[in-house]
Amino acid sequence: MIALTWRQFRTQAALAFGLLAAIAVALAVTGPALVHLYDTSVLPCQAQGDCSLVTSAFAGRDHLLQDLGTVLVVVPGLIGLFWGAPLAARELETGTYQLAWTQGVTRKRWLAVKLGLVGLASMAVAGLLSLMVTWWSSPLDRVNTDLFAQFGQRGIVPLGYAAFAFALGVCAGLVLHRTVPAMAVTVAVFVGVRLAVTYWVRPYLFAPLHLIAGLRAPNGNGTGGGGLTPSRPGDWVLSDQVVNAAGRVIGQDGAINLGPGRLGFAFGPAGDGRVALQGVGTCPNRFPALFGAGGGQGPTPAFVRATQECVTRLGLKEVLTYQPTYRYWPLQWYETGIFAGLALILAGFCFWWLRRRYA
Amino acid sequence: MVIEFHLNARSGLSPYQQIVQQVRHALRLGLLHEGDQLPTVKDAVERLAINPNTVLKAYKELEHAGLVAARPGVGTFVTKTLSDVSLAAHGPLRQDLRRWLAQARRAGLDDESIEALFQDTFRSSAAEDVA
Amino acid sequence: MTAALAAEGLGKRYGRRWALSDCTLEVPPGRVVGLVGPNGAGKTTLLHLAVGLLRPTAGSIEVLGRPPGDNAGQIGRVGFVAQQTPVYSRLSVADHLRLGGWLNPQWDAEAARRRISQLGLDPDQRAGRLSGGERAQLALTLAVAKRPELLVLDEPVASLDPLARREFLQLLMSTVVEHEVSIVLSSHLVADLERVCDYLVVLASSRVQVAGDVDDLLAAHRRLTGPRRDPAALPADYEVIEESHTNVQSSFIVRYGGPVYDPAWTVEELSLEDVVLAYMSRARSGAGVARRGLSVLR
Numbered sequence: 001m002i003a004l005t006w007r008q009f010r011t012q013a014a015l016a017f018g019l020l021a022a023i024a025v026a027l028a029v030t031g032p033a034l035v036h037l038y039d040t041s042v043l044p045c046q047a048q049g050d051c052s053l054v055t056s057a058f059a060g061r062d063h064l065l066q067d068l069g070t071v072l073v074v075v076p077g078l079i080g081l082f083w084g085a086p087l088a089a090r091e092l093e094t095g096t097y098q099l100a101w102t103q104g105v106t107r108k109r110w111l112a113v114k115l116g117l118v119g120l121a122s123m124a125v126a127g128l129l130s131l132m133v134t135w136w137s138s139p140l141d142r143v144n145t146d147l148f149a150q151f152g153q154r155g156i157v158p159l160g161y162a163a164f165a166f167a168l169g170v171c172a173g174l175v176l177h178r179t180v181p182a183m184a185v186t187v188a189v190f191v192g193v194r195l196a197v198t199y200w201v202r203p204y205l206f207a208p209l210h211l212i213a214g215l216r217a218p219n220g221n222g223t224g225g226g227g228l229t230p231s232r233p234g235d236w237v238l239s240d241q242v243v244n245a246a247g248r249v250i251g252q253d254g255a256i257n258l259g260p261g262r263l264g265f266a267f268g269p270a271g272d273g274r275v276a277l278q279g280v281g282t283c284p285n286r287f288p289a290l291f292g293a294g295g296g297q298g299p300t301p302a303f304v305r306a307t308q309e310c311v312t313r314l315g316l317k318e319v320l321t322y323q324p325t326y327r328y329w330p331l332q333w334y335e336t337g338i339f340a341g342l343a344l345i346l347a348g349f350c351f352w353w354l355r356r357r358y359a
Numbered sequence: 360m361v362i363e364f365h366l367n368a369r370s371g372l373s374p375y376q377q378i379v380q381q382v383r384h385a386l387r388l389g390l391l392h393e394g395d396q397l398p399t400v401k402d403a404v405e406r407l408a409i410n411p412n413t414v415l416k417a418y419k420e421l422e423h424a425g426l427v428a429a430r431p432g433v434g435t436f437v438t439k440t441l442s443d444v445s446l447a448a449h450g451p452l453r454q455d456l457r458r459w460l461a462q463a464r465r466a467g468l469d470d471e472s473i474e475a476l477f478q479d480t481f482r483s484s485a486a487e488d489v490a
Numbered sequence: 491m492t493a494a495l496a497a498e499g500l501g502k503r504y505g506r507r508w509a510l511s512d513c514t515l516e517v518p519p520g521r522v523v524g525l526v527g528p529n530g531a532g533k534t535t536l537l538h539l540a541v542g543l544l545r546p547t548a549g550s551i552e553v554l555g556r557p558p559g560d561n562a563g564q565i566g567r568v569g570f571v572a573q574q575t576p577v578y579s580r581l582s583v584a585d586h587l588r589l590g591g592w593l594n595p596q597w598d599a600e601a602a603r604r605r606i607s608q609l610g611l612d613p614d615q616r617a618g619r620l621s622g623g624e625r626a627q628l629a630l631t632l633a634v635a636k637r638p639e640l641l642v643l644d645e646p647v648a649s650l651d652p653l654a655r656r657e658f659l660q661l662l663m664s665t666v667v668e669h670e671v672s673i674v675l676s677s678h679l680v681a682d683l684e685r686v687c688d689y690l691v692v693l694a695s696s697r698v699q700v701a702g703d704v705d706d707l708l709a710a711h712r713r714l715t716g717p718r719r720d721p722a723a724l725p726a727d728y729e730v731i732e733e734s735h736t737n738v739q740s741s742f743i744v745r746y747g748g749p750v751y752d753p754a755w756t757v758e759e760l761s762l763e764d765v766v767l768a769y770m771s772r773a774r775s776g777a778g779v780a781r782r783g784l785s786v787l788r
Contacts, residue, residue, distance in 0.1 A: 001592065001593060003588070003592045004589055004592050004593065007581065007585060007588075007589075008578070008580075008581075094576055094579075095572060095573075095574060095576035096576045096577065096578055097543075098543060098570065098572035098576060099570075099572065099576055099577065099578075099629070099632070100593075101542075101543060101565075102541050102542075102543070102565060102568065102569070102570035102572075102633075103565070103589070103590065103593040103594055103632075103636070104562060104565055104566045104593045104594035104595055104636065105562065105565070105593050106560045106561060106562055106565065107560050108560060109562075355560070358543060358544065358545070366685070373708075374685065400667055401664060401667045401668070404660075404663040404664055404666070404667050405660050405663070405664045406660070407660075407685070408656055408659035408660040408662075408663050408685060408686065409663065409685045409686060410522050410663065410666070410685070410686050410687065410688050411663065411666055411667045412688050413688075486758065486759055487756070487757070487758060
């Protein structure tokens with residue numbers, strides 16, 4: 001059965017590993033140059049102090065990385081599509097299952113070997129690709145402050161994605177016993193689960209940390225307040241909310257929620273000489289005249305001070321919810337575990353379905 | 360191989376009967392002599408694509424009639440020919456036949472019609488089972 | 491002597507439709523069994539149940555004394571040639587022979603190779619490029635080389651031209667001569683089966699209509715023709731399978747217990763095709779009668 005699976009799979013394996021080899025060559029050729037550039041431009045600069053110009057110039061050279069990132073994002077889906085979905089579906093569709101299942105191996109063994117062999121190959125492809133991309137982009141990642149944005153393109157999660165997509169494809173093919181519908185279902189479910197985990201699961205796998213500080217008012221009306229940032233660059237900010245004295249969320253990203261689709265600070269007259277902050281309440285402090293002499297020049301420093309005092313005395317706080325950078329690798333492991341677990345469940349389902357439907 | 364079998368799907372006789380008939384016919388015509396080997400079951404089956412039991416049944420009947428004998432592991436061989444059964448021994452039958460032929464000619468039948476009439480009657484009387 | 495195939499009340503349902511119902515059979519070993527019936531009668535279902543590709547909904551089935559199931563021992567004893575003889579189109583003929591060796595515990599590689607060269611097939615040709623007849627021969631070679639005790643074939647010659655059909659049956663019959671193997675093959679044409687089968691099962695309307703040795707079936711059925719008569723006028727141990735009447739004449743196909751004494755009847759033997767057709771049309775009109783509630787008499 002192993003020999004048969006290999007015989008059926010060998011062209012596709014050759015194609016995949018051939019492409020992998022080509023990518024490896026391309027990366028091996030360009031990698032050292034990138035490291036060299038890093039060593040000569042960024043490192044010396046960082047030793048001396050502020051480097052933002054140099055690092056952004058360095059980071060801006062990552063066209064190849066964009067392509068690699070796309071490849072790595074797409075590869076698990078492709079594996080599910082072209083290696084997973086047809087695995088069982090083609091045999092059921094063309095009728096060759098009638099040949100395969102009456103030749104001396106049980107259906108269980110047939111499925112087990114096909115799942116195992118091609119599944120391992122899938123994980124190997126995804127794993128090797130991720131390894132290569134992670135290695136190549138390490139200089140760039142060192143200067144990158146937004147590591148979590150590329151979470152799905154680095155480390156070990158692509159392995160989990162590939163295992164899941166593959167098992168999903170096999171399952172869909174087995175149940176639908178037609179290759180094309182199985183492919184459609186595989187893509188749809190895979191994308192859905194990936195998105196769901198990225199936005200609803202990953203942020204909360206560990207209880208997020210909070211950073212709370214008094215809200216900084218903008219210079220007058222408009223937006224531009226807040227601006228709290230985590231202490232480590234690279235921490236993953238999940239939300240940046242404005243909270244009132246009672247603890248209720250009344251705005252985000254350093255501005256107050258003024259209505260559907262409108263955020264900002266709106267100070268206005270409140271009667272008997274007082275000023276109110278829209279959406280919050282009346283400012284307890286006194287405000288100077290709104291604009292100083294000279295008019296049209298913007299708010300006076302006194303006005304700005306008064307807005308800040310109002311915000312402070314109203315008890316407005318900015319709450320940053322984030323995951324710190326040191327949770328990056330634990331999150332990688334957990335997420336890989338989730339997808340691998342899903343893959344195992346799907347594989348088990350395949351065996352159950354096989355037994356239930358066909359003797 | 361001395362003789363080969365063939366099957367006529369329309370002959371009205373079952374396959375095994377046709378085989379028996381073909382062997383007897385060959386014996387009568389002197390195509391088969393004592394000691395000649397009949398086609399092996401394997402060869403007959405391969406040529407005709409029929410059930411081996413059909414051939415075995417035919418050979419068994421021929422063996423019963425004393426015409427052939429099976430030698431296990433070797434084949435089936437002719438033990439007696441029929442060509443020395445003189446057709447002359449059936450004089451009365453021959454005379455009856457001559458008379459009938461004359462009658463048929465007087466009734467206006469040509470050679471073809473006579474043969475057709477004979478074949479038809481022969482076949483239907485073989486197939487009917489009048490109790 | 492264990493039956494080659496024994497079924498008791500066997501049934502298979504898909505959703506609400508019974509593809510096969512109440513099927514009871516006992517097929518002796520060492521025969522070439524023909525399974526004949528119209529399309530959709532349940533032949534493929536029965537064969538799939540026999541080789542373990544399907545699970546029964548009702549009743550039981552035993553093949554070579556054991557229930558077919560997902561165990562290697564049983565799978566190894568039964569060879570199967572599926573309808574349309576599917577093969578792996580991208581694998582070569584030689585690959586298929588290797589496949590047989592990889593998957594089967596018993597595999598006569600030498601015999602398979604010999605057969606392939608006898609047939610004139612090119613071992614390196616991709617199976618997808620073979621003609622229908624060549625594919626069927628390849629499938630048969632694969633099924634035979636595993637030395638099964640039972641060989642099951644699902645309409646193997648249905649889509650073959652006459653020459654390919656003849657060659658296939660020649661190969662099949664010489665297999666029977668060479669090895670002790672029971673064969674079950676299905677077809678919707680009686681002519682395919684007449685030469686090769688010595689046991690017949692007629693399947694129509696998802697049920698077994700009649701089953702038995704071909705010789706016994708032919709000996710037990712006759713056509714009676716005579717003046718117009720009611721079927722009730724026939725002796726009690728006669729089972730009317732088919733009847734037709736004109737205003738002066740009646741003709742019955744009967745299954746009978748003994749010789750006919752009434753001189754008014756003309757008694758004729760039937761061909762196998764006649765017998766099968768009689769049962770098949772009885773099955774169809776029987777179902778129709780049940781629906782419309784009319785009596786059989788005209």
